[in-house]
Amino acid sequence: MRILIATDAWAPQINGVVQTLTQLCLQLKSQGHEVQVIHPGFFKTVPCPTYPEIRLAVWPWAGVRKAIDEFKPQAIHIVTEGPIGLAMRLIARARRLPFTTAYHTQFPEYVKARTGIPIRFTARVLRWFHGASRNVMVPTQSVIDTLRERGLTNCVLWQRGVDLSRFNPEPSQAARNLAYNPDASHEDDPVQVEILKTLQSLVIERPAFLYAGRVAVEKNLEAFLSLDLPGEKWVAGDGPAKKQLEKQHPDVRWFGMQNHAALAEIYRQADVFVFPSKTDTFGLVLLEAMACGCPVAAFPVNGPIDVVGQSGAGVLDDNLRTAALAALHIRRSVPRAHAGTFTWAECARQFLEHLAPIEWGPHLKTINKPARLQGKPVRTP
Incomplete structure (x- = not known):
């Protein structure tokens, strides 16, 4: 056709x-x-x-x-x-x-x-x-x-x-090469290798709460960045609001724009994926994060209601801080299994x-x- x-x-x-x-x-x-x-x-x-x-x-x-x-x-x-x-x-x-x-x-x-x-x-x-x-x-x-x-x-x-071969909880070949066979790491995605090195060099104060996606006003990112949460806040992505938000929130780790191979590494290291948007119709990043075993915290709005819903793979609450803290108690096997139902x-x-x-x-x-x-x-x- x-x-x-x-x-x-x-x-x-x-x-x-x-x-x-x-x-x-x-x-x-x-x-x-x-x-x-x-x-x-x-x-x-x-x-x-x-x-x-x-x-x-x-x-x-x-x-x-x-x-x-x-x-x-x-x-x-x-x-x-x-x-x-x-x-x-x-x-x-x-x-x-x-x-x-x-x-x-x-x-x-x-x-x-x-x-x-x-x-x-x-x-x-x-x-x-x-x-x-x-x-x-x-x-x-x-x-x-x-x-x-x-x-x-x-x-x-x-x-x-969601591409389950790319987004999954298992250590990637690049991660294994970096740990056990550095001579073979030149065959791996250079952006992926760079983010792996960055993550390995960090002293992470757990838990790590992550947002990934476009950094723009319609994503309601301030609702996440302004939360009083333990541990660290991470942002992976770029967009017109990034420079201003970086100045307003210097305590946040800003990873910038990443390709899918590198983003999967960040999902694997994050403890909760926080999705503050109220304008998305779906949110592919929700599936990507869950496929890597990262539970979701979001508002109960269009998109998260359908993608996460009552699956147990995340917590939806009008209080985003409540959702983020509650999501810490979700076993990582649950979001992984739920993401596998989307192909x-x-x-x-x-x-x-x-x-x-x-x-x-x-x-x-x-x-x-x-x-x-x-x-x-x-x-x-």
């Missing part, structure tokens, strides 16, 4: 959306599907206002039209509500091509956190953007319920996964099930068929 994916989030960005798309594409291609991703790398870009690390495509219309004409997709999926996603939505609607969309971020809450614009205004924009989608793929049931309350009735569940293979299966099929008739006119795609992948020329 030829699947065309339009996204404003792509490498070199490092976030949950990019990670999800990367893993999804790997799964789809391994099953024999043809996947083409339209992303900002194909266009001239400008910095996103208030978030210059993110580049936005400038006038991507011609490129989107060309991709549709040349690739002749059998399914179109729109990932983001940015310039590329908007162009794909409007062109697909004009050509009467069915498509699906995804809801990755609590967009109204995100915009309010960064600009102060009331939720009701951005919720109206979301209803317009996603209302024409055959299916809006949403990572958790609690977010589906929220969107339905805001007038979106075409939402379906599309869960996430990228199941994520890909759900994605394929929710796609809206396109059949190309004479003169590239479309014949809409509402039936869902099932069975084996369609072979393409």
Whole structure:
């Protein structure tokens, strides 16, 4: 099957959306599907206002039209509500091509956190953007319920996964090489080796409470950093709020941006993973931390409610300090076992099930068929 994916989030960005798309594409291609991703790398870009690390495509219309004409997709999926996603939505609607969309971020809450614009205004924009989608793929049931309350009735569940070969409690090969065979360490990921050396050199005052992810205002990081907790607070990640928060909290260990191999080492050494965000729809870092045996402390909000819930792998409480201290008593085998129930293979299966099929008739006119795609992948020329 030829699947065309339009996204404003792509490498070199490092976030949950990019990670999800990367893993999804790997799964789809391994099953024999043809996947083409339209992303900002194909266009001239400008910095996103208030978030210059993110580049936005400038006038991507011609490129989107060309991709549709040349690739002749059998399914179109729109990932983001940015310039590329908007162009794909409007062109697909004009050509009467069915498509699906995804809801990755609590967009109204995100915009309010960064600009102060009331939720009701951005919720109206979301209803317009996603209302024409055959299916809006949403990572958790609690977010589906929220969107339905805001007038979106075409939402379906599309869960996430975690790479258990990368994220697990066992000592990595790099760690074993560093301990027993230093001569072989040059074969390992250099970023991973560097963080291992850093962790080994630290005199850690236990317990160690960790946050990993983007360091930005919408992540509500101050709610974690201001807590009165024993031991140490760690932060792994980067973002527009990092410099200011570093000055305000010099007692925190700031590890900066890390790749997945290095991040897994930090998860293994942390005692509790603290997730203060109230705007995430899922939170892949929750799965990554739990897969490494690190229990979670979070607010009882969309995302943690579904990912952690009543599993016993973490503690959800309106008092984040209470949650963090209680999570210290969770055996590390519990979050590891719970994380194992989330796989990228199941994520890909759900994605394929929710796609809206396109059949190309004479003169590239479309014949809409509402039936869902099932069975084996369609072979393409």
